[in-house]
Amino acid sequence: xxxxxxxxxxxxxxxxxxxxxxxxxxxxHDTVSWYQQALGQGPQFIFxxxxxxxxxxxxxxxxxxxxxxxxxxxxxxxxALLLGDSALxxxxxxxxxxxxxxxxxxxxxxx
Amino acid sequence: xxxxxxxxIHITVSEGASLELRCNYSYGATPYLFWYVQSPGxxxxxxxxxxSGDTLVQGIKGFEAEFxxxxxxxxxxxxxxxxxxxxxxxxxxxxxGGYNKLIFGAGTRLAVHP
Numbered sequence: 001x002x003x004x005x006x007x008x009x010x011x012x013x014x015x016x017x018x019x020x021x022x023x024x025x026x027x028x029h030d031t032v033s034w035y036q037q038a039l040g041q042g043p044q045f046i047f048x049x050x051x052x053x054x055x056x057x058x059x060x061x062x063x064x065x066x067x068x069x070x071x072x073x074x075x076x077x078x079x080a081l082l083l084g085d086s087a088l089x090x091x092x093x094x095x096x097x098x099x100x101x102x103x104x105x106x107x108x109x110x111x
Numbered sequence: 112x113x114x115x116x117x118x119x120i121h122i123t124v125s126e127g128a129s130l131e132l133r134c135n136y137s138y139g140a141t142p143y144l145f146w147y148v149q150s151p152g153x154x155x156x157x158x159x160x161x162x163s164g165d166t167l168v169q170g171i172k173g174f175e176a177e178f179x180x181x182x183x184x185x186x187x188x189x190x191x192x193x194x195x196x197x198x199x200x201x202x203x204x205x206x207x208g209g210y211n212k213l214i215f216g217a218g219t220r221l222a223v224h225p
Binding site: 004031033035040041042043044045048056058090092094097099100101102103104105107 | 115145147152153154155156157160201203211212213214215216217218
């Protein structure tokens with residue numbers, strides 16, 4: 001079992017650009033959540049996808065959007081990047097009432 | 112408001128010493144509580160969880176935590192720390208099933224002296 005996999009592991013973008021991060025959930029999991037972890041902070045919930053729909057959303061602007069595919073994988077898109085978007089982006093997957101499993105994260109640096 | 116407070120930003124202990132990391136939460140419903148560990152540049156690994164029942168829960172790597180409803184606390188303990196335990200530890204509260212977002216504390220960074 002590969003667990004939750006995220007790609008890429010690192011990337012550098014320029015202010016104003018757009019970025020797409022990808023997540024493949026753990027086998028058997030159908031729900032994907034995304035978290036942003038700024039340096040020195042705990043993860044903050046961005047949104048959750050289930051059955052290809054955004055089911056719940058945290059306090060993030062509309063520049064943050066996502067998608068879930070029929071195979072349960074997910075993408076996080078961020079438009080008009082700001083320096084403050086620099087962070088570790090974590091994907092977590094779950095199924096039913098099981099606990100969440102996290103991926104290794106994507107480190108985004110905005111310059 | 113739902114929140115998690117980890118009062119200690121940094122803790123340093125000697126190898127072999129005991130450890131207690133504090134966690135206090137505010138949550139409107141019955142809480143499901145978690146402790147995760149994060150090594151540098153890595154994702155989060157679940158150490159243990161509390162859903163219901165026995166308030167003392169055992170986790171991986173020799174960790175345990177005690178849920179105290181009256182104090183809204185869920186402190187993490189380990190009787191003897193190993194150098195490999197150096198990492199950042201996060202307490203989280205949430206629900207399971209649908210809408211199961213987690214609310215995390217700011218974390219406690221643990222350093223272990225030989």
